[in-house]
Amino acid sequence: MFKNLYKEYSSTIIAAFLSALAYTEMCVILILISWVPFFYFLFQSKTAKNALKKGAVFGFIYGLFLFKWIFSSLKEYTSEVIIGVAVIVLLSIIYSLVYALLSYLFFIIKKFYSIKYFALSLLSIASVLTLFDELLSYLFIGIPFLNLRVGFTLSNSLYLVQFSKYGGVAILTFIVFFINACIADYFNRKSKLLLKYLIVFLPSLYLLGYVLYVKNDSLESKKIKVSVATANISPKISWDAKNGSQLAQEYFSLCKQASQSNPDFILWPESTIPWVFEENDDLVAEFLKINQSNAIHVIGVNKPVSSDKTLNSAAFISNSKSPQFYSKNILLKGFEEPLLSYFQIPFYYNLKLKYTTNNDSRPIKTANGKVGVLICNESIENSQVQKEINLGANYFFVLSNDGWFKDSYISLYHFYIARIMAVAYNRDFVISSNCGYSGFIKNNGEIVEVNQSNEAYTNTQLTKNNNEKTFYSKYPNIFYILLILILSINTILSIKSLKL
Numbered sequence: 321m322f323k324n325l326y327k328e329y330s331s332t333i334i335a336a337f338l339s340a341l342a343y344t345e346m347c348v349i350l351i352l353i354s355w356v357p358f359f360y361f362l363f364q365s366k367t368a369k370n371a372l373k374k375g376a377v378f379g380f381i382y383g384l385f386l387f388k389w390i391f392s393s394l395k396e397y398t399s400e401v402i403i404g405v406a407v408i409v410l411l412s413i414i415y416s417l418v419y420a421l422l423s424y425l426f427f428i429i430k431k432f433y434s435i436k437y438f439a440l441s442l443l444s445i446a447s448v449l450t451l452f453d454e455l456l457s458y459l460f461i462g463i464p465f466l467n468l469r470v471g472f473t474l475s476n477s478l479y480l481v482q483f484s485k486y487g488g489v490a491i492l493t494f495i496v497f498f499i500n501a502c503i504a505d506y507f508n509r510k511s512k513l514l515l516k517y518l519i520v521f522l523p524s525l526y527l528l529g530y531v532l533y534v535k536n537d538s539l540e541s542k543k544i545k546v547s548v549a550t551a552n553i554s555p556k557i558s559w560d561a562k563n564g565s566q567l568a569q570e571y572f573s574l575c576k577q578a579s580q581s582n583p584d585f586i587l588w589p590e591s592t593i594p595w596v597f598e599e600n601d602d603l604v605a606e607f608l609k610i611n612q613s614n615a616i617h618v619i620g621v622n623k624p625v626s627s628d629k630t631l632n633s634a635a636f637i638s639n640s641k642s643p644q645f646y647s648k649n650i651l652l653k654g655f656e657e658p659l660l661s662y663f664q665i666p667f668y669y670n671l672k673l674k675y676t677t678n679n680d681s682r683p684i685k686t687a688n689g690k691v692g693v694l695i696c697n698e699s700i701e702n703s704q705v706q707k708e709i710n711l712g713a714n715y716f717f718v719l720s721n722d723g724w725f726k727d728s729y730i731s732l733y734h735f736y737i738a739r740i741m742a743v744a745y746n747r748d749f750v751i752s753s754n755c756g757y758s759g760f761i762k763n764n765g766e767i768v769e770v771n772q773s774n775e776a777y778t779n780t781q782l783t784k785n786n787n788e789k790t791f792y793s794k795y796p797n798i799f800y801i802l803l804i805l806i807l808s809i810n811t812i813l814s815i816k817s818l819k820l
Contacts, residue, residue: 329377331357336378340385343473344729346736348480351473352499352522359504362426375423376416383412386468389728411466422452429807432814438514442505444810446498447803453493454800462653464697465730470496472700475736479529481765484744485790487799488702492740494803495525533764543782544688544715546585547578547615548752548759551776555591555723555754568603572610574776579611581780584688586611589754590620590696590719596630597621599643608639616686618752620695620719623647629676632656634693634719636684644685646693647678650701681707689714689785692747696720700737702796705745709793714785715748716741722756731756731772739765746790748783 335357342350358378365371390411391404429448433441453470460467471492474480483491499522506514551570571592578586593603607617616638623633623645631647651657656675681704683690692713698704699718708716718738722731735757738749742761749761759770760781771777792799 329374331361332374332377333381335361336381337385339378340382343386343468343470346473346476346729346732348474348477351470351496353503355497355500356503356507359426359501360507362423363430363504363508365423365427368424368427371423371427372420375426376420378423379419380412380416382419383415384408386415387411387465389725389730390465393725393728414466418456422449425449425452432811434810434814434817435509436817437810437813438505438511439517440806440810440813442498442501443806445501446494447806449497449501450490450494451800451803453497454490457489461701461703462650462657462697464652464700467700469493472733472737472740475733475740477529478765479526479533481740481743482529482532484740485532485746485792488744488792488796489740490799490803494799542688542785544585544785545581545583545780546587546717546750546760546783547581547583547778547780548587548750549574549578549778550589550752550754550758552755552774553723554726555594555721568606570776571603572606574778575607575610578778578780579613579615582613583615583780585691585717586615586617587717587750587752588617588619588719589752589758590632590634590721591622591754592620594622596624597633597635604635604637608637614638614640618691618693618717618719620721625676625678629674631678632675632695634684634695634717636686636691646682646684646695647680648675648695648698649677649679649681650698650704651675651677652697682711683708683713692716694718699734699741699751702741702744705741706793706796709745709747709789713747714787715783716750718749718751718753720751720753720756722753726755735759735770739767744790745793746788747786750781750783 335355338350338354339358341347342354361374362371365374387408390407425448426445429445432444457467457469469489471489471494474492474495480492480495483495487494502514502518505511506518551567551574553567553570575586593601604617604619611617616636619635619637621633621635623631623635625631631645632651633645633647636644683692690712692705692708692715694704694716696719699720705716720734722734725731731753734753735751738751739761742749742763743765746763748763751761752758755774757770757772758777759779760768760783762768763784763786768781769779771779
């Protein structure tokens, strides 16, 4: 029995391992071929039941590898090891169901495969899978540990990421699925014509990405000097009130270093001040003393709105004007707000600390243009970036606290997904992350500076005040319409060919 099960599912398990490895290692070449074994078996599946079973096994194994980082993270903040195991298994079961459904969709759309229109049929398969991935992303808003979109992996390629200016993350997901489907179909049908197309298509894709990258230079605009400052302190330490003095000394030293370059902004991470913030806060007062220029400090704070509720905010504070605040709009489900109205892990500092939102996405107006702000998981959400672009954001500051999952691939993605957003929306991004990756990304996707360290870090670079919009930021739904159109045309032509 076990021998038969191993024989039936060994290839599926290997495919899941390869796909997870490609994702966690952010290996572009591997992600473009890692789904091939799985898709090949879906092409070979004779029944919907078989496709569902293969998809369920693939999803569960895929999930185990993608979510194993949670064990180390939860172990750091709770002594209950069994909780980490239970969470990983539960999330893997969710992915098992997800990929069972994806496999079923593959099986259904495969029925409309036409050898005569094989290119259109393969585009149709990639379209269905991409739309499904986008639907999941919508359902998983606020749950970034489940919202692992396939296209995120291509953020590691400067040239391939250029396509996002026409279709956002969705077009990158489409590229991954389409290439894997083409290669799988070659092994399925042994079509020499398809092989020739692939040999031409893959280099052409990179060449076109290079052309888009070269042509991405925007008009000259005002440059703003930004200093990133992060102490890279474990949340377990920073959220303990007993360590306030230690934090203060670390921050004062960093503030002095960051101020030396006379920047326009000094960007600190999310929850730099983990206690409830007051405008006469002694720490902020000392920051302003150290920084004698008119630089604006952008500081992650907990801004109280009532006796038991607070906003996860970015405070814009300077010597010359009253503070301005941007508050997080998309809260972390299961942490900052209950998941399914029930499950919530309270933050370490205060078990009674309850987060809320003010539903205000407006960028912060400054003398150096409108600053779009993204806090933590907001930086991976197209919808939030689009809102702020529509409201006039000229560039973006990202504040995050990656100490909760430091040293995992999640932290790396937290930085690189900002590269997709930078290209998709033609905006410079500056990221300050506690225990994560901090740095500067230009609007064409170039990473000017990136640092990941367990030591205090500060760096100063120029960023650009930009008003130009991309095709994607003007028409964010056009690519979805195109995918639906491909599906419709393929279905009509397939039905017609069956009647002939």
